[in-house]
Amino acid sequence: MNQFLEIHPEVGEALAAGNAVVSLESTIISHGMPYPKNIETALAVEQVVRENGAVPATIAIFNGKCHVGLTKEQLEYFGKADDVWKVSLRDMPYVISQNLYGATTVAATMRIAAMAGIKVFVTGGIGGVHREAERTMDISADLTEMAQTSVAIVSAGVKSILDIGLTLEYLETLGIPVVTYGQDEFPSFYTRKSGFASPLRLDNANEIAALLDAKWKLGLNGAVLIANPVPEEYEIDAAEMEVHILQALNAARDANVAGKKVTPFLLQYIADHTKGESLEANIALIKHNAKVGAEVAVSFASLKD
Numbered sequence: 001m002n003q004f005l006e007i008h009p010e011v012g013e014a015l016a017a018g019n020a021v022v023s024l025e026s027t028i029i030s031h032g033m034p035y036p037k038n039i040e041t042a043l044a045v046e047q048v049v050r051e052n053g054a055v056p057a058t059i060a061i062f063n064g065k066c067h068v069g070l071t072k073e074q075l076e077y078f079g080k081a082d083d084v085w086k087v088s089l090r091d092m093p094y095v096i097s098q099n100l101y102g103a104t105t106v107a108a109t110m111r112i113a114a115m116a117g118i119k120v121f122v123t124g125g126i127g128g129v130h131r132e133a134e135r136t137m138d139i140s141a142d143l144t145e146m147a148q149t150s151v152a153i154v155s156a157g158v159k160s161i162l163d164i165g166l167t168l169e170y171l172e173t174l175g176i177p178v179v180t181y182g183q184d185e186f187p188s189f190y191t192r193k194s195g196f197a198s199p200l201r202l203d204n205a206n207e208i209a210a211l212l213d214a215k216w217k218l219g220l221n222g223a224v225l226i227a228n229p230v231p232e233e234y235e236i237d238a239a240e241m242e243v244h245i246l247q248a249l250n251a252a253r254d255a256n257v258a259g260k261k262v263t264p265f266l267l268q269y270i271a272d273h274t275k276g277e278s279l280e281a282n283i284a285l286i287k288h289n290a291k292v293g294a295e296v297a298v299s300f301a302s303l304k305d
């Protein structure tokens, strides 16, 4: 076993028995949502995973170790502390060797999940190709990680702080199947629409599990992105969101925000300027993703080799 991994006993037992496990990221807790809603949401999401027959494994770096499955106290720590690193792949060796605390992004969470043998990962929104990336070259390591690591990701699509069209092109280049659950259009996080057709569509968890099985048995390594639209009753009007997003992008430019700070800055700005509504949608969609992710994990675990 990898010397940097610390697997929670409940998670380890489920994995050893071949039962369904769903991994969850921690950047959304420490850098993606305000306290105390972040902790409430993290706990509620774990509960949804359990109710749907899988064991949750939230992943974070604690004192230099990659923890797979957190205690309630550890989750609370990540929701409250302000000295927590946002850890993507390139930060892992530093944070681990310096015995620091880190909240893992999609890229880092996927890699640690794969090290532990977990096949399904649930989040809210992934990183992608930023608007104006042709000038800034700001493309999330989440995408390149998806090309290499064989974990299915359930997200609510791609948030329109990013360039959705370019992100879909990049995913195509990397050979990553993009499957929208239950509709033809690719969703854009707060809304079910994006203006882009989804490359693929499947309507139930068993078909998604069969696609994962086929991909990996073919030796096609890498992720599958499962885009799960936000529930209708929590959707936010796209035109209304676009106003806030443009303001957030302007504010980031005025403040010369660059590098790893860009995404947290934009998320924070939007959360501050849309108050309850965007947060409520965010919580609803991640719970919905947890349900679908657990169903996929259960179905995948039931497939015989």
Ligand code: PSU
Pocket (backbone or CB within 6 Å): 025, 027, 028, 031, 032, 088, 104, 105, 106, 107, 124, 125, 126, 127, 128, 139, 140, 141, 142, 159, 189, 259, 260, 261, 262, 263, 264, 267
């Ligand atoms: N997008 C969201 N919510 C998030 C993130 C992205 O809608 O919380 C977080 C995720 O942890 C994602 C990370 O992996 O931001 C991407 O950061 P960057 O763009 O710096 O790669």
Ligand code: MN
Pocket (backbone or CB within 6 Å): 138, 139, 140, 259, 260, 262
């Ligand atoms: Mn970036």
